[in-house]
Structures are given as C-alpha cells and as structure tokens.
Amino acid sequence: QKEVEQDPGPLSVPEGAIVSLNCTYSNSAFQYFMWYRQYSRKGPELLMYTYSSGNKEDGRFTAQVDKSSKYISLFIRDSQPSDSATYLCAMRGGGADGLTFGKGTHLIIQP
Amino acid sequence: GAGVSQSPSNKVTEKGKDVELRCDPISGHTALYWYRQSLGQGLEFLIYFQGNSAPDKSGLPSDRFSAERTGGSVSTLTIQRTQQEDSAVYLCASTPDRATAGEKLFFGSGTQLSVL
Numbered sequence: 069q070k071e072v073e074q075d076p077g078p079l080s081v082p083e084g085a086i087v088s089l090n091c092t093y094s095n096s097a098f099q100y101f102m103w104y105r106q107y108s109r110k111g112p113e114l115l116m117y118t119y120s121s122g123n124k125e126d127g128r129f130t131a132q133v134d135k136s137s138k139y140i141s142l143f144i145r146d147s148q149p150s151d152s153a154t155y156l157c158a159m160r161g162g163g164a165d166g167l168t169f170g171k172g173t174h175l176i177i178q179p
Numbered sequence: 180g181a182g183v184s185q186s187p188s189n190k191v192t193e194k195g196k197d198v199e200l201r202c203d204p205i206s207g208h209t210a211l212y213w214y215r216q217s218l219g220q221g222l223e224f225l226i227y228f229q230g231n232s233a234p235d236k237s238g239l240p241s242d243r244f245s246a247e248r249t250g251g252s253v254s255t256l257t258i259q260r261t262q263q264e265d266s267a268v269y270l271c272a273s274t275p276d277r278a279t280a281g282e283k284l285f286f287g288s289g290t291q292l293s294v295l
Contacts, residue, residue, distance in 0.1 A: 074221070166238060171219065
C-alpha cells in the first residue's frame with residue numbers, strides 16, 4: 069500500500085458544480101497537509117495548507133482533514149473552467165524533510 | 180528573477196550519457212528540494228538542501244544520481260549513465276527556511292528529460 073492514495077481521474081464536471089477531491093494516507097505521523105494545483109507544463113503551486121485535523125476555507129476552496137480516518141478532502145465551489153488542472157495532495161510529518169505527494173487528480177471543468 | 184528558474188526546460192539525451200540539470204532558487208531562500216515527476220506518478224522526493232547543513236539524500240534512487248548546491252544558491256542535479264526509466268520531469272523547489280518547509284514550496288516549471 070502506498071503512503072498516499074489519490075484517484076488520478078480524469079474527473080470531468082460542468083461549470084458551477086461543486087468538486088470534491090480526496091486523498092487517503094497510511095502514515096499516522098503526517099501532521100501537515102497541503103493541496104497543490106498544477107497547470108500543464110508548469111510546476112505545482114500551493115493552494116491550501118492545513119495543520120492537523122479540521123477545516124480551512126479560502127474563497128471558493130475548503131480543505132478538510134480527518135486524521136482519525138486518515139482522509140483529506142478539497143472542495144471547490146462554483147467551479148470555473150480556469151480551475152481545470154491537476155490537483156495534488158501532499159503531506160509531511162514524523163521528522164521527514166520532504167513532502168509525500170499523491171499522484172494527483174486531473175480535473176476538467178466543462179464550460 | 181521573481182521565481183524559481185530551471186534549465187534547460189527540455190533535454191533529450193541518449194541512453195548512457197550524463198546530464199546536468201540546473202536550478203536557480205528564489206533569492207534568499209535557504210531550503211532547496213529536487214523532485215521527480217513521472218507520467219502517471221506523483222512527485223517523488225529526491226534530495227533536500229538546507230543552508231550549510233549536509234543534504235538529505237534519502238530519496239535519490241541510485242548512485243547514478245547526485246546533486247550539489249554551490250554557495251547556498253544554485254543547484255545542479257547530475258544523472259550519470261542515463262537510463263530510459265530516468266525519463267521524467269525534474270522539478271526544483273525552494274522555501275525561505277526549514278521552519279516554513281511544511282507550508283509552502285515554490286516550484287520551478289521543471290526540466291522534461293527524455294532518454295532515448
């Protein structure tokens with residue numbers, strides 16, 4: 069079992085829909101949870117950051133962490149075609165210096 | 180420059196040749212990471228530099244891979260005797276310091292390496 073599991077998609081939804089992206093993980097030492105967005109031929113950019121369990125909201129984006137279930141989510145409200153990208157979850161903890169990334173979910177928002 | 184700069188953006192090489200990939204981090208950032216992104220795979224951690232400390236090389240997949248960081252700034256990732264399985268996008272990222280390493284990595288656009 070990989071440390072971080074993420075469905076690669078593609079996930080295609082109509083403009084305006086609510087999008088739910090998820091990751092599961094196995095390492096209970098993870099404490100920092102992030103979502104990165106990556107456009108084609110570009111490097112990832114940080115979208116949301118959460119420490120430990122709980123919710124965090126930023127505009128149309130909400131990140132949720134449930135450490136008891138080892139499950140994290142990213143919700144996008146009122147999705148736009150410009151949200152079309154690959155979304156990667158990332159985690160860190162246990163003294164490790166590097167982030168552990170999921171494979172990324174390819175999201176397509178249809179106009 | 181304003182962001183992390185990587186060169187070349189694309190590199191095509193023949194199996195068995197050596198390649199060097201360059202990363203110029205954001206000025207003042209003391210922490211620098213190399214990651215590899217293969218088709219259908221997530222980002223794979225390779226190596227981490229923090230200031231003048233010894234680098235964390237735990238992610239390097241074999242002894243054909245090495246990296247250095249000169250003067251605490253520019254970094255070079257070297258792959259010797261390249262193999263076809265080395266084909267991937269190599270991404271460099273920097274952060275201001277280790278305390279914020281868990282918060283935000285600033286990535287370059289990567290080098291697309293193709294080994295024929």
